[in-house]
Amino acid sequence: MAKSTSKDAQALFHSLRSAYASTPTNLKIIDLYVGFAVFTALIQVVYMAVVGSFPFNSFLSGLLSCIGTAVLAVCLRIQVNKENKEFKDLAPERAFADFVLCNLVLHLVIMNFLG
């Protein structure tokens, strides 16, 4: 039972890896960016757990900025992905411009809230 589960898990990992390897490079770059943002968020949470959350607004703004950029990058990825039929006629430049605009607004708010 355990052996078949572990074999299943291995087969799962293999298929995931092979399927993922076929995604285009620009999407992989976005995925890397998302991963980095989430990792930074996790570091901030661990730091807060260690040190305490005294300037709570700073913690909140830092954490939400990481999550925010991750979410926006995911949105960009959705819009730029060629396999996505819904966004066929959306130019990738327009998607990137929206992404930049949204990030600008997000960071403006963050800088205001950082305190």
Added chain:
Amino acid sequence: MQRVPSYISRSVAGSYDNEAVAIFALIFTFYLYIKTLNTGSLFYATLNAIAYFYMVCSWGGYTFIINLIPMHVLLCIVTGRYSSRLYIAYAPLVVLGTLLASLVPVVGFNAVMTSEHFASFLVFIIIHVVALVYYIKGILSPKMFKVAVTFVVSIGVVVCGAVLAVLIALVASSPTKGWSGRSLSLLDPTYASKYIPIIASVSEHQPPTWPSYFMDINVLAFLVPAGIIACFSPLSDASSFVILYIVTSVYFSGVMVRLMLVLAPAACIMSGIALSAAFDVFTRSIKFQLPGATENSERDAGETSSNSVVAQNDVAKTEKNEDAVKERPSKKNRKKEKEKENVEKPSVKSQIKKKLLILPLEASIIAIFLLVLLGAFYVVHCVWAAAEAYSAPSIVLTSHSHDGLHVFDDFREAYAWLSHNTEVDDKVASWWDYGYQTTAMANRTVIVDNNTWNNTHIATVGTAMSSPEKAAWEIFNSLDVKYVLVVFGGLVGYPSDDINKFLWMVRIGGGVFPHIKEPDYLRDGQYRIDSQATPTMLNCLMYKLSYYRFVETDGKAFDRVRRTEIGKKYFKLTHFEEVFTTHHWMVRIYKLKPPKNRIRGRAKKSKSKASSTTGTKRIGTKKKNPWH
């Protein structure tokens, strides 16, 4: 929508409360949300978040948005309508929205800590999980996907269980489970009357009566169900959102009459959809049965809009103009029109199928005429309601009698007296309803006004009004009050005076100071002020200040509002003196008498040590705080 009376009710004579702005912000936010959902563009998502921030700044009702949108997202996911546009519409809104909401000082950290916002975070997590699932489903083969599912579910359940347990423990440890008083009173309508009398006492917070629905949204009341049905025929994301919006707003407006305001735009949108669907059917049947000259005759008629293929652009414009006359054009309305037109084009060919939906020519013409008449009645009603019911500035009252219009200007008379005959830093105590008016028109400091959040402070004033003269004098003295103002309608029959509001003062005071008990003021559960009233009632300050010298008006002291003669007719005031009563006795102002210089026979028994000294010292001792 600019006609609908309930929206007008929030603004009187040009001044407006914050809800007038807030409803615009609400509708704007919803519109942008639907737009983002339909187009999937991140630009609109940003605008949506900014509109949400505008809404947070303007009204506390923004929690409605931050709970309705997650509910809708959940509904879409559950009914299988998940798409990446949903993710783009929702996820940035949550992050940006929470950040922007925390920027507003009133909300602050409540944006992440109170239960009102948890729904948005929960659905945020859920939508990420769903997005991940769809993504993996897309890149894996079906067999491997099944394996992945079993793998993830077994781990996921354990993790979820742990997180949920922690969360529930956190939330359950707070007494109100993290919800604020106002939201709790919305969810459980009986909560306020049990625990927070001051929220329950505001008349706008009472449940509405059936006639008030008709008064406020008139014809729309029965167009709304038709609109709901029309929304179901092509059920898109947008129409499911509108249905959810109207259902929730009907529930909440049933709890609090003030929230009829939130119902009004929803009702307008629904009726717009219903009306456009109805017009669609009628004009299609007309067009179908009158070949050739149809377009000309309809355009001459001016009020109908035909869906003919040729005149499509003109159609959109006439439909727009018409709706602008009746109600605010909803973008969903136009979009649905276009959907129907596109459906129409191929189906004109297959006329046999369409035969069932075609009504006879005369019936449709009459129906269109009747619908237009309905619209006309609605406009007339709205204008009347705005003029009569919602334009009355409550400062100046009018009444129509056989000898013409009688004007009661007592409020302004009283405030003018106050501003001319008192010192600039004299403080006036009254019930909080008159706080804003006194501050604005008499330019004097008040103790409590319409925006006082401190329940204990209002309870102090309520207790003072419910106590006998001496105790009331001590309370007011400790607050450094010089003048007390009461509103009395017994001479002219003005029903919203302080004696009618008095039980609320007792309840609010009794909520904080337990020695005030409501049953003391009621005889057999009935609130009376005649000879059968309880002694506590007949001795309390409010009774005395309202009815002092009332018997001199007609000799019998008949109170026109309560319709009885009062209980105690001849009495003197010992600690207050009357300084002003307006022409119709509607506002009465009393001054606190300074403490007596000599107290007969009580000097030895007084609690202070300075009793043996002369009167000058005694004034200092009398000003001890009576609450310690």
